[in-house]
Amino acid sequence: MDSVYLLLLLSTLRLSLPLFFAATGAYFSEKAGVAQIALESYLLIGAFSAASVAYFSGSVLVGYLAAAVITAVFAQIFCLLILKFKANSIVVGTGMNLLAMGIIPIVSKTLFNSTGSTPSLAAPTYNVYLPYFVLAVTIGLSYWLSEKTIWGLQMKFAGEKKLALESVGVSIIRRQWQSLTLSAFVTGLGGAVLSTALSSNYSPMMSSGRGFIALAAVIFAGWHLNRAYIVCLFFGFCEALQILLQSNAAVSQYIAAEFIQMIPYLATLLALLLLKSRFHPPAELR
Secondary structure, eight states, X not given: OHHHHHHHHHHHHHHHHHHHHHHHHHHHHHHTXXXXXXXXXXXHHHHHHXXXXXXXXXXXXXXXXXXXXXXXXXXXXXXXXXXXXXXXXXHHHHHHHHHHHHHHHHHHHHHHSOXXXXXXXXXXXXXXXXXXXXXXXXXXXXXXXXXXXXXXXXXXXXXXXXXXXXXXXXXXXXXXXXXXXXXXXXXXXXXXXXXHTSSSSOOTTXXXXXXXXXXXXXXXXXXXXXXXXXXXXXXXXXXXXHHHHHHOHHHHTTSOHHHHHTHHHHHHHHHHHHSOOSSOOOTTOO
């Protein structure tokens, strides 16, 4: 019995990894005053980029770096439409998700002559520890940047009091552009975890709604990053639980697999509906 609990704990930590990165990305965007529902596209672009670059270079670490940079470049479309042309962030975010779903098969066909999965990666021993190291560095730098620097304070003012920021001569658009780019950069690392740590290759739609779950975690946590990580652990636990239940013959005999697979998404919905946050969103969030 103890081994079951230990397995559930380890699975929770492992499955929460991409949620931590995506929640951090969502935090930087939302605190800067821009609603972010393009996280799914960032996870997919990051996952495909990491798997492809790691396959050709033979280095998972290079794959992580490529995932972050390529995702940040991809996000410039979002930045341009939102900040330059003043488009609706929800509509553009939805379009970005669809764009990622359409463009990845085209690139995959060119590189691997396949519109489906990428070739499997060899699993070096450091693969097990690399995502945890990258996560620790990301969390540390994110906390320092958002809480201990002038840039972090200005980012928050961009989402709370734009006029106050303008009054001291700081460009709101520049701060928001930087925040959106950083959001994509960090979320792309979460995509890299999906295709190099939770799996050995990229497969279509492997984000499986994790971008939306991470966004829900940030909202439920009241736009506080440390609380968002705790909520991500809860959602990671729900995903680990559904995998454990599916592997249990006694349970799967009486409950259809489709209902068990609903657990993480049902938990997300119930959390938003029943456990409403006591906190208010950033005043300038749009």
